[in-house]
Amino acid sequence: xxxxxxxELGKWNLDELAKNPNxxxxxxxxxxxxxxxxxxxxxxxxxxxxxxxxxxxxxxRDIENITEKSSVIGGYAxxxxxxxxxxDEATSLLTRISKFxxxxxxxxxxxxxxxxxxxxxxxxxRLIKSAGQFSEYLRFKRLLAKYSLSExxxxxxxxxxxxxxxxxxxxxxxxxxxxxxxxxVDGKKRIMNREQLTTLVRSKKAKTREAAYKSLFSKYGExxxxxxxxxxxxxxxxxxxxxxxxxxxxxxxxxxxxNNVDNETTKTLLDVCKKNSKIFQKYFLQKAKLxxxxxxxxxxxxxxxxxxxxxxxYSYDKSVKLVLESLTKFSPVLSGYANNVFKxxxxxxxxxxGKTVGAFCSTPSPKITPxxxxxFTGKSRDVFTLAHEIGHAIHSxxxxxxxxxxxxASLPLAETASTFSEMLLYDxxxxxVSKQEKKTMLxxxxxxxYATIGRQSFFTLFEIEAHKQIANSTTVDEISKTxxxxxxxxxxxxxxxxxxxGIEWSCIPHFHHAPFYCYAYAFGNLLALSLFQRYKKEGKxxxxxxxxxxxxxxxxxxxxxxxxxxxxxxxPRFWQDGFxxxxxxxxxxxxxx
Numbered sequence: 001x002x003x004x005x006x007x008e009l010g011k012w013n014l015d016e017l018a019k020n021p022n023x024x025x026x027x028x029x030x031x032x033x034x035x036x037x038x039x040x041x042x043x044x045x046x047x048x049x050x051x052x053x054x055x056x057x058x059x060x061r062d063i064e065n066i067t068e069k070s071s072v073i074g075g076y077a078x079x080x081x082x083x084x085x086x087x088d089e090a091t092s093l094l095t096r097i098s099k100f101x102x103x104x105x106x107x108x109x110x111x112x113x114x115x116x117x118x119x120x121x122x123x124x125x126r127l128i129k130s131a132g133q134f135s136e137y138l139r140f141k142r143l144l145a146k147y148s149l150s151e152x153x154x155x156x157x158x159x160x161x162x163x164x165x166x167x168x169x170x171x172x173x174x175x176x177x178x179x180x181x182x183x184x185v186d187g188k189k190r191i192m193n194r195e196q197l198t199t200l201v202r203s204k205k206a207k208t209r210e211a212a213y214k215s216l217f218s219k220y221g222e223x224x225x226x227x228x229x230x231x232x233x234x235x236x237x238x239x240x241x242x243x244x245x246x247x248x249x250x251x252x253x254x255x256x257x258x259n260n261v262d263n264e265t266t267k268t269l270l271d272v273c274k275k276n277s278k279i280f281q282k283y284f285l286q287k288a289k290l291x292x293x294x295x296x297x298x299x300x301x302x303x304x305x306x307x308x309x310x311x312x313x314y315s316y317d318k319s320v321k322l323v324l325e326s327l328t329k330f331s332p333v334l335s336g337y338a339n340n341v342f343k344x345x346x347x348x349x350x351x352x353x354g355k356t357v358g359a360f361c362s363t364p365s366p367k368i369t370p371x372x373x374x375x376f377t378g379k380s381r382d383v384f385t386l387a388h389e390i391g392h393a394i395h396s397x398x399x400x401x402x403x404x405x406x407x408x409a410s411l412p413l414a415e416t417a418s419t420f421s422e423m424l425l426y427d428x429x430x431x432x433v434s435k436q437e438k439k440t441m442l443x444x445x446x447x448x449x450y451a452t453i454g455r456q457s458f459f460t461l462f463e464i465e466a467h468k469q470i471a472n473s474t475t476v477d478e479i480s481k482t483x484x485x486x487x488x489x490x491x492x493x494x495x496x497x498x499x500x501x502g503i504e505w506s507c508i509p510h511f512h513h514a515p516f517y518c519y520a521y522a523f524g525n526l527l528a529l530s531l532f533q534r535y536k537k538e539g540k541x542x543x544x545x546x547x548x549x550x551x552x553x554x555x556x557x558x559x560x561x562x563x564x565x566x567x568x569x570x571x572p573r574f575w576q577d578g579f580x581x582x583x584x585x586x587x588x589x590x591x592x593x
Contacts, residue, residue: 005343007320009376011083012348016368017076026073026093030100033069037107040066044110049123053130060134060405063108068365068404074101075364079371085177086354094170099162106155113154116145133555137406140260140557147246147257157241165237172230172512175223177356181215194357195375202302202381210299217500220507227506228476235470238515251467252460255516259410260557265570266519272575273457273522279579280454281494283446283586288494290443298487298497301450305443316349316376319383323390326428327421330535331543337397338390344369349376349386358509359385361392361418366400366407366553369393380444384422391421399553406555411517413558415524416531417550419452423532439592442585449525449582454490456521462486462505463516479505526578530567533581 018025040062051059077097081090115138119127128138148154181197183190185208192200200212220227235251242254256266288296290305314322320342327335341347346369348355356373363370370393376382395417399407408414426445430438465482480502487497487504510517531549535542545565552561562569569575 007317007342009316009350010345010348011350012079012371012373013345014076014079014371016344016346017072017079017364021076029069029073033066033073033100033104036062036066036069037104041107041110047111047114047118049119051127053127056127057131057134059111060131060403063111064403064405066104066108068367070101070104071404072364072368073097075362075371079362079373082356082360082373083348084352084354085173085356091170091174095162098166102158102162105158109151109154109158112141113148113151116141116148133402133406136260136555136557144257147248149245153245157245165234168230168234168237169512172227173356173509175226176220176507176509177354179219181219183211183215185211193351193353195351195377199377199379201299202304202379204304204306206297206300206303209303210297213299214500216507217503221500221503224476224503224506228479231479231506231512232470232474234512235467235515239467239471252464252516255411255514259412259520260554261410261412261523262559262570265559268570268572269523269526269575270457270460270519272572272579273453274461276576276579276582277454277458277490277492279583279586280450280490281492283450283589284491284494286586286590287443295493296495298491298495298501301495302447305440312380313378314380314383315378319376319386322383322428323387323421323425326387326424327390327394329428330424330540331547333543333547334394334398337394340369340397341372341390341393346370347372347374349374351375351377359389361389361396363393363396363408366396366402366404370396380441384425384448387421387425388418391418394421395550398547398550399555401551402553402555407553409550409552409554410558411514411520412523413527413554413561415520416527419525419528420531420546422448423528435592439589442589442592446582446585446589449585452525453522453578453582456518458486458490459508459510459518460516460522463511463518466505466511467515476506477502526575527562527567527569529578529581530574533577 018029040059043059074097077090077094081087081094084090115124124138124142128135131138149157176194179194181192181194183192183197183200185200194216197212197216201209203209203212238254239251242248242251246254248254248257252266253263256263284296284301287303287305288294288300291300291303292306293300296303324335324339324342327338348371355375357375359372359374361370361372372386372389372393374382374386374389376386392414395409395414396407398417399409409416426441430441433441462483465486466479469479469482483505484497484499484502487501491497505511531542531546535546549561549565556564559569567574
């Protein structure tokens with residue numbers, strides 16, 4: 001059926017979340033959630049650590065039901081806003097639903113704190129043992145106990161977050177998504193949004209690449225006073241709540257705990273990434289020769305190889321079919337999951353003013369087919385972006401039999417299926433192209449390994465320094481100097497970095513949306529490399545093992561889940577295996593040239 005249907009660019013259909021959602025319908029949905037929450041609140045006085053396992057599970061199911069309904073309406077508001085960040089109506093709805101979500105969270109907070117702080121260890125073990133899929137969720141909550149505050153304090157934080165850190169992030173998005181960029185290309189002045197501008201950093205023309213970066217940095221440079229102030233306040237809020245109030249030992253530990261990953265695992269990952277920066281440095285020196293340059297400038301990092309073959313443009317229909325076919329070769333089950341996302345019109349693919357930049361996958365409920373947003377321009381990287389986001393959707397659907405309380409994989413594991421899907425696509429395409437095209441594809445793939453492993457790990461190393469710096473008072477220019485030092489360290493003598501790249505940190509949404517998120521990309525990519533190599537050795541018989549890893553969702557701690565499949569992510573050797581694979585790809589490229 002994959003080849004029979006024609007896929008067209010378009011907007012997603014949000015009916016599965018909320019059909020014809022006028023004010024009255026939304027009010028009705030919110031009233032039901034509030035009523036359920038008030039009913040649940042009545043158990044507060046009768047809570048007892050000796051509660052029977054059966055009754056305890058029923059309480060968890062009540063929380064699950066409220067969380068599900070709240071997540072669906074919250075997902076609708078968030079996706080509506082993503083459609084058009086400049087819409088006052090969508091912005092107002094998102095603010096309203098965010099505030100409502102905070103209120104509901106506050107109503108349920110007593111149960112969360114009771115479980116963390118008032119249930120003794122003996123009864124906690126008894127209830128966890130009989131909790132089935134909720135066991136890891138409950139264990140994780142107990143782990144968070146030492147970082148939890150009193151109920152009144154937690155309520156204040158939840159309430160103020162809507163108009164505090166979350167509002168700052170929304171303000172950053174609203175300002176930066178409204179930017180338009182003026183650039184002269186081939187003698188013609190053009191007005192672009194960021195997605196369109198980003199395609200030019202891969203132009204064959206060095207002057208165009210430089211002009212694209214300068215246009216981007218010029219706009220962020222002009223507004224650095226505002227966006228810099230926003231970032232510093234986000235960082236200070238992260239520190240004030242996490243370290244000063246909750247007692248985490250470092251800013252990155254806050255993310256590690258929320259990811260359910262040990263501090264030492266993350267440190268080992270980052271140490272191995274830093275140690276292997278020379279692999280990418282060697283590649284960039286090689287790439288400079290291939291481009292006929294003495295040394296790459298940072299503007300040239302994603303420059304395409306010189307080739308007589310014209311860069312391919314892919315129709316949206318062809319791109320979707322390539323993604324589905326590459327999945328079918330590995331597992332028809334997973335391909336069926338992916339096909340359902342398109343069949344239900346849950347993909348927003350067309351570029352338009354006000355639409356949020358980049359790409360993402362959103363799963364408001366495990367019972368609902370995930371939603372995918374991409375900004376499709378027809379370039380090969382857009383096909384891989386589509387494969388990446390569909391990989392996220394596949395991960396969610398694989399775990400759709402899990403409760404919403406445990407269905408979401410932690411951030412590091414969440415990048416596994418997305419990267420694995422990209423590698424399946426690369427594997428399919430590389431078998432059908434000429435030697436010249438394969439050289440180009442392999443070069444682009446190593447570029448991607450840098451962008452998703454090397455670059456993301458150094459992003460995290462920058463954040464560690466930036467958070468220290470901001471805690472001791474600093475300026476935007478000093479943060480930019482720290483960022484430049486970070487770039488010079490990761491590139492060594494392989495790439496010339498100009499001063500204007502100092503402001504690049506302010507262009508990175510993840511620094512604002514989710515501090516220390518970026519190491520999840522390095523984690524997920526290196527893990528996917530390990531899984532993919534097992535697939536190449538074991539063939540299709542590996543698919544059930546892979547699906548089993550995805551189907552766990554967030555029901556198991558990453559270290560435990562992967563150890564069950566024979567992988568020890570606490571050891572440097574595991575992460576080094578991924579870099580050894582990348583090194584082999586660099587050597588392979590050298591042989592093809």
